[in-house]
Amino acid sequence: MTNLFEDLIGQPLAVDLLKAALNRQRLAPAYLFAGPDGVGRRLAAVRFLEGVLGAGQQAERQRRRLEERNHPDLLWVEPTFQHQGRLLTREEAEEAGITRRTPPQLRLEQVRSISRFLARQPVEAERGMVVIEAVEAMPEAAANALLKTLEEPGHGLLILLSAAPERLLSTIRSRCQLIRFLRLAQADLNRVLEGCGAVAEHDPPELLAMAAGSPGALLEHRRQRAGLPEELTGRLASMRDQPMEALALARDVCEALDGEQQLWLINWWQQQLWARGAGDRPLQRLETLRRQLLSFVQPRLAWEVALLELTTGK
Template structure:
């Protein structure tokens, strides 16, 4: 491994493929960085682009500009929410206090911007470069527009980052060189957390470690989600017993829908499923929670979806 990728831990195969492209000077028009969230895909994209722009020896100035997002030949695109006619990047939604009632998307207008950016003349590099985060979050129209761009890539370079590449169009995947990323071992997880100045995972609840599944970024998000839960809400879910009072189940559904946004509800549902599985809950209960997950993702009214599910699970 060259010094360029020395801070990317546990991704030997991905680094080997990226280094081979740089050494041979044979870059694919598009790459698909596929693997779990939070295991270094974003860092790998930054280091790879640094290698594209400055060579394997790297360049501190270019590294800083890429990380700050102010390189003139780089366009970094992430899913957005729509708010009052404006597109709000997912990373800014919480900071702006945006109500996140639906999942963010990569939208048609964003992909059109990508196509225009890739077709323009680069300022400093040989060609413009674009990174699409959470590429599986593309709406259908956006995916079709991206496919047209991939069919005529020009001199630009496109990197797609996806945790669930199977959700992308097969024709999109076939036009990208896939770079696989894997989960980290517990030892590697601890090292990455230490480098980030974060506490070691030894004190985390076991469910959080299992949900993170070898992803440092995933564990940090789990910690944040766990800390943000209203006091006692998770315990009320676990204490929901068969033959519970209907008002108890309905009150819990109300509090879940009112206190948590869409992403928080889905995260808590995943935690609840895991907690019930660890308690050896009946398969029918776990299947009912999976149906609830599908309903929440399909934008069914959250409170109604929770009410029906909790009443059924309580045997009412």
């Protein structure tokens, strides 16, 4: 148990709480691992479940099975996209080249599958184990179904991962033991990046600011930034009071980027504007654009109106 969490860097409070639960064998039915994306919540969940299994001589094998998510008593649930009657994770959607207009969601049928999973007899472990990623990404019906599962978890163990716990129903939060995860100090962030061979060498200031102490977020921002055409970001940074240019830029953004990339571009642009001291108005207008894209407003129209307003100052 001493070295179980040795690769979880920069989270001493979370480690102490999880170790105490394992050492005393006093496990809560449900845990809420709350904190920014990319600071070790998934790794902590795997290591904690490893401790729950108490693998002994089978420790290496159990660790591998948990990391690969193929343990028979583990159900790992991720938000999904709906495509032609199928639910696809983010990775599956990317591999299939499916255009993603809005972020993925945890869906009612996924939450119902959790109840069915916990109702069956475990194959090897003493209890069924469920990890739910981005648990805040649920519509109301799915949230209510999850609440019912938390009210009657049986002998199961649930770990909810959330970067925005304030968006969860208060009744869901109250049924979970809260484990807080913090943003990493710069030295810890560098240690994590070195460990995965991704040292922060010459990251632009806006990416470092967007990551805000999260190595996982920094890696994701690097990936998103690399996928953006330089020509588009250059045009955004040097927009002039030219309505036709604004309309052309709106067209090109919508043709070149899918929905998730457009949302990331808004984040990047807001950070650029904030760093330049552009004031509240353009930042708020981009926030309105974000809400419109998430509300199924026609993307090109939303971008056209936003860029016209930002270039003309109206």
